[in-house]
Amino acid sequence: MEYAGQRVGIFIDIQNLYYSARHLYKTHVNFSKILELGLGKGQLVRAIGYGIRTDLPKEEKFFKALKDAQFEVKLKDLQVFAGGMHKGNWDVGMAVDIIRLAPKLDVVVLASGDGDFVDLVEYLQNQGIYVVVFAFGQSASAKLVERANVFVDMDKDSASFLLKKSQ
Numbered sequence: 001m002e003y004a005g006q007r008v009g010i011f012i013d014i015q016n017l018y019y020s021a022r023h024l025y026k027t028h029v030n031f032s033k034i035l036e037l038g039l040g041k042g043q044l045v046r047a048i049g050y051g052i053r054t055d056l057p058k059e060e061k062f063f064k065a066l067k068d069a070q071f072e073v074k075l076k077d078l079q080v081f082a083g084g085m086h087k088g089n090w091d092v093g094m095a096v097d098i099i100r101l102a103p104k105l106d107v108v109v110l111a112s113g114d115g116d117f118v119d120l121v122e123y124l125q126n127q128g129i130y131v132v133v134f135a136f137g138q139s140a141s142a143k144l145v146e147r148a149n150v151f152v153d154m155d156k157d158s159a160s161f162l163l164k165k166s167q
Helices: 014-025 031-039 059-068 091-104 115-126 142-147
Strands: 007-013 043-053 072-077 107-111 130-135 150-153
Touching: 007 014, 007 031, 007 091, 014 043, 014 130, 031 043, 031 107, 031 130, 043 059, 043 091, 059 072, 072 091, 091 107, 091 115, 107 115, 115 130, 115 142, 130 142, 142 150
Parallel strands: 007 043, 007 107, 043 072, 107 130, 130 150
Antiparallel strands: none
16 A cells, blocks of 8 residues: 555454454464555554454464554453353444544554445545555455445455465
8 A cells, every 4th residue: 555654543353354264265364464555654553453352262362463463452252142142343442443543544444344334434535534445355345345445355365364274
């Protein structure tokens, strides 16, 4: 991405990309690559990954790796309801953080294919903010893809955006 000197915020919907990569490729996302390509020659203001704590064995190691890669990690616990239904997402929390930070940003990199973010993207663009969306095209909302200033289809260069299976 070429926005030299621009103030960039990178916001990653961990669950959205994790489950897309797992379903489509049976492997994991290289979040550092999103940070590297999303930032380009811009000035990083914040890089935040939003995740759900599910008590899986390798989870803490994964969250530590994100922190080591310059991400601030925000976590919520998975909610389990009577009857066994599970719920956990950060859509509103991400949107609120992005809106709060918007006055300090020129570029927002949103790493998610979730169509619930279309209204947020439109709002940001109306504020003069350039919006780049990273997601797997096969599982991304068509409206989100269409609305972004730039859509980076992670399927088109999956070798760069996915970790090798042994990692």
